[in-house]
Amino acid sequence: MNNEFKSLQGMSDIxxxxxxxxxxxxxxxxxxxxNNGYNELRTPILERSDLFLHSLGGSSDIVQKEMYSLKDRGGRDLVLRPEGTAGAVRYLASLGQAGLNERIYYLGPMFRCERPQAGRKRQFHQVGVENPSEPNPFVDAECIALQCELLKKWGISDFSIRINTLGSEEDKNNVRDRLLKELEKFSDILSPEQQNRINMNVLRFLDSKDDNLKAIIDKLPDINEFMSVESRQYLQSVIRILQELGISVIHDQRLVRGLDYYKHTVWEITHNSLGSQNSLSGGGRYSIQSGRKEVNGVGFAMGIERIITAKYGDDIDYYKKEKDGFWIISLGEKSILENMKLAKKIREIGIRCGMELENKSMKAQLRKADKFNPACVLIRGENEISSNTIVIKNLDDSSQNEHNFNDWLESIKEKK
RNA sequence: GUGAUUGUAGCUCAGUUGGUUAGAGCGCCUGGUUGUGGCCCAGGAGGCCGCGGGUUCAAAUCCCGUCUUUCACCCCA
Structure with missing residues (x-):
């Protein structure tokens, strides 16, 4: 396609x-x-850069290289939101105490300036929830159960849930120190880039896809071993509650999340038909400093593009429209205006109705009627108007009948 | 950001070792006697050969750059 008509890289028309x-x-x-007691929240798409810097963490890739940033006329640094949690938490914090009782969901576009690939756009869409709460295994489990309910409703079944804990703030620090120590053993075989990555955020090293690194990762101890008994029991409780609810999850000690704000329970839902970016959803418990307030909560985000791919795959033909409503054919200039009045009446009754506004041949109008996909075609040319009749044509079997116009109009009103 | 990959009509694609007016199928439009669709037949419209440079008598074709497509890495939903 000519560039002139192209949307930006990684952003597409739907x-x-x-x-x-x-x-x-x-x-x-x-x-x-x-049904689960969540209310919709629509936050602005544009936010102050600080909001994401503080909540996501300066070491995250999102902040480091993926944000669409710009300056407004006052020279303020703004970004197109790369994710939904930070804005939602800003809103929740603004409510003060009242925010503790809110359960919110959001749905909308997010922006990350990455190289596009399968399952990854620069403008993509997420649906997610935030549930402010102090650490509580029941709340975390309920949040995961909500996702399962959603996936089931959408008709997606072939997914798996991996779960892990990052522990408390103290546990996170312990894990970080111990992992760094363990990794010193391998320092001579790691590239400077990999070393750099480790120094930035050790945890992220754990979910690397590189085969060489996987060999190293396999030799590392289970990070849960570096955590307090309480944190480990917390995770076990979540898993047990989910089991009781009939939801099976996989405890994956290597699962981590890239954003700094996560602590305790984290999880990821993957679907195996998706290719490399196979994550349908990520979620977890977090603690985010918003202004002077700290918001604790649990939430998840799901990628709508990925949901749609998981559900439909390459099935192009889904959603053939049902035949519905009427297509009006006029013959002669004078009948067009009369039929506009008729179309208006039909639509007011609540019936789908379309018509040709140019004085075209019967043939051309019938061809166009096929595309509108009506239940039947109404033929009302100058002849019918002068005799106060209307011809109803069925497109499936080509049968047609002539009716008295007023009687017919009354009959469709009654049917509706 | 790194590594591959793609670009010709609305869509899917042909286009020989560089060589004259760039093709097909589908789709679109108009007809095939007065006002009857899908099928069939005939005709027609529609191309800065992604863009910009270069090599050459000559470039869709070769070279360079750039943008774009797709895929993978990093990372994330």
Whole structure:
């Protein structure tokens, strides 16, 4: 396609049958959230840079290299939100004590300036929830259960849930120190880039996909061993509660999350039809400093593009529209205006209705009617108007009948 | 940011070792006697060959740059 008509790299138009899929996913999500007592929150897409710097952590890749940043006219540093939690937490903190009783969900576009690949866009969409709460295994488990309910509602079944704990703040520090110590043994075989990564955030080293690194990772001790008994029991409780709820999860000691704000329970849901970016969702418990307030909570985010791929794959033909409503054919200039009045009446009754506004041949109008996909075609040219009749044509078997116009109009009102 | 990969009509793609007016299928439009669709037939419209440089008598074709596509890494949903 000519560049002139192209959208930006990694950002795409969503059109046609695809839009129907999005609407279905969104509608079902809203239904589930409503039933679980979550209210929608719509935060601005543009936020101050600080918001993400403070909550996500300066070492995260999102802050380091992926934010779309700009300055407004006052010279303030702004960014297009790269994720939803920071904005939601800002809102929750603004509510003070009242924020503790809010359960919110959000749904909308996020922006990260990365190289696009399968399952990764620069403008992508997330649906997520935030549930402010002090650490509590029941709350964490409920949050995971909510996701399972959603996935089931969407008709996605082939997924697996991996879960782990990062422990308390103190545990995180212990883990960091111990891991760094362990990794010193391998310092001579690690590249400067890998060393740098380790120094930035040791934890992230654990979920590397590189085969050479995996060999090293396999030799490292289980990070849960460096944690307090309480933290380990916390995770076990979450797993047990989920089991009771009929949800099986995999305890993966190597699972970590890239954002600094996570602590205690973290999890990830993957789907095996997705390719390299196979994560449908990530979630966890966090503690975020927002202004002078600290917000504790648990939440998750799911990538809508990935959900749609997981659900439909390459099935192009899904969402063939049902035949519905009427297509009006006019014959002669004078009948067009009369039929506009008719279309208005039909739509007011609540019936889908389309018509051709140019004075085209019957043939051209019938061809166009096929594309509108109506239940039947109404033929009302100048002849019919003068005799106060209307011809109803069925597109499936080509049968057609002539009716008295007023009687017919009354009959469709009654049917509706 | 790193490494590959792609770019020709609305879509899917042909296009010989550089050689004259760049093709096909699908889709679109108009017809195939007065006002009857899908099938069939005929005709038609539609291309800065991604963009910019270079090599050459000559470039869709070769070289360089750039943008873009797809995929992987890093990382994340």
């Amino acid at each position: 059109s046609g049958f695809e839009v129907n899929r999005w609407q279905e996913i969104e509608t079902l999500a809203r239904e589930v959230f409503l």
